[in-house]
Amino acid sequence: MSNPDFGLKGDLTDTERKRMEKNLSHWEGNAAAHGSDHDASWGDGHAIELEIRNLMRFIEPDFRVLDAGCANGYTTFRILERDPGAVxxxxxxQTMVDAAKRAQSEKDPDGRIEFYHGNILEIAEKDGTFDAVYAVRVVINLPTWERQQEALREMHRVLKPGGRYLFFEAFEGSQRKLNALRELAGFAPLEAPEFNLYIEEEKLEEFVEPLFEIERIERFSSLYYIGTRFVRDLATTGDEPPSYDGPIHQLFADLETGPRSGDFGIQKCYVLKKR
Ligand SMILES: C[S@@+](CC[C@H](N)C(=O)[O-])C[C@H]1O[C@@H](n2cnc3c(N)ncnc32)[C@H](O)[C@@H]1O
Incomplete structure (x- = not known):
């Protein structure tokens, strides 16, 4: 392993170290196998597009931005479309960082992004220097809720007063709701991968209260999950292996980006304003 100290000065317990080593080796393997492709971070390209679309809305031109846990830079390159001042x-x-740097000549020829090796538990940045910080499916890789809280404190530390932390993670409560739906049809519950620890919404909301104002919660993947982790299973025989590229994935990804509830109700009202 190229970086067994994880870039940390502080101590880890044996259990934490083992979990982080396992986690790191998962991501090193993904980086080696998939290079600059989105598969290095996740096979579900539609879900990633929904994340990026929602993330970009919060990046303003000239913002100083930090991407924590950037993987191969797949998302980082996309936010350049918003013309941030510094990223x-x-x-x-390290293998992910190397993949990001390799992709840079094509995706960021002017070298506007500075990629480096680092750990969200000890961010090598000064206090109060970013307008926006984000981590997309990163905090769930930390081994305990206590370490996840440390990451939140670190992201808070490097933000300017009034800056935003865009906390794009996976959540326990939503998974329970989805599993309740699946149970009605006799489907097995979905579980977090063993290298992840999903976030409990209630604990998060209580913890962040003194640090951050929760401005709103963007539930940008609700319909997509109903479609692809419930309807898909109803609509297939179960013989074919599930694919992230099937038509149901496209259909429900489109629903998320169109009118919020889709357009399936036969009755609707056009409100016609007289010219
Ligand atoms: C799901 S991928 C992230 C995808 C990426 N944010 C994106 O949007 O394309 C998770 C990444 O988090 C990184 N990671 C996990 N724990 C980390 C930590 N403690 N500090 C920094 N990065 C970490 C992994 O190496 C992996 O590249």
Missing amino acids: RAFDYS
Whole structure:
């Protein structure tokens, strides 16, 4: 393993170290196998597009932005479309950082993004220097809720007063709701991968209260999950292996980006304003 100290000065317990080593080796393997492709971070390209679409709305021109756990930079390169003033991006997998740097000549020829090796538990940035910080499916890689809280404190530390932390993670409560739906049809519950620890919404909301105002919660993947983790299973025989590229994935990804509830109700009302 290229970086067994994880870029940390402080101590880890044996259990934490083992979990982080396992986690790191998962991401190192993904980086080696998939290079600059989105598969290095997740096979579900539609879900990733929904994340990016929602993330970009919060990046303003000239913002100083930090991407924590940037993987191979797949998302980082996309936010350049918003013309931020400066982007710094780090990951604790050196292989991911190397893949991001390799892709840079094509995707960021002017070198506007600074990629580096680092850990969200000890961010190598000064206090109060970013307008926006984000981590997309990163905090769930930390081994305990206590370590996840440390990451939240670190992201808070490097933000300017009034800056935003865009906390794009996976959540326990939503998974329970989805599993309740699946149970009605006799489907097995979905579980977090063993290298992840999903976030409990209630604990998060209580913890962040003194640090951050929760401005709103963007539930940008609700319909997509109903479609692809419930309707898809109803609509298929179960013989074919599930694919992230099937038509149901496209259909429900489109629903998320169109009118919020889709357009399936036969009755609707056009409100016609006289000219
Ligand atoms: C699901 S991928 C992230 C995808 C990426 N944010 C994107 O939007 O394309 C998770 C990444 O988090 C990184 N990671 C996990 N724990 C980390 C930590 N403690 N500090 C920094 N990066 C970490 C992994 O190496 C991996 O590249």
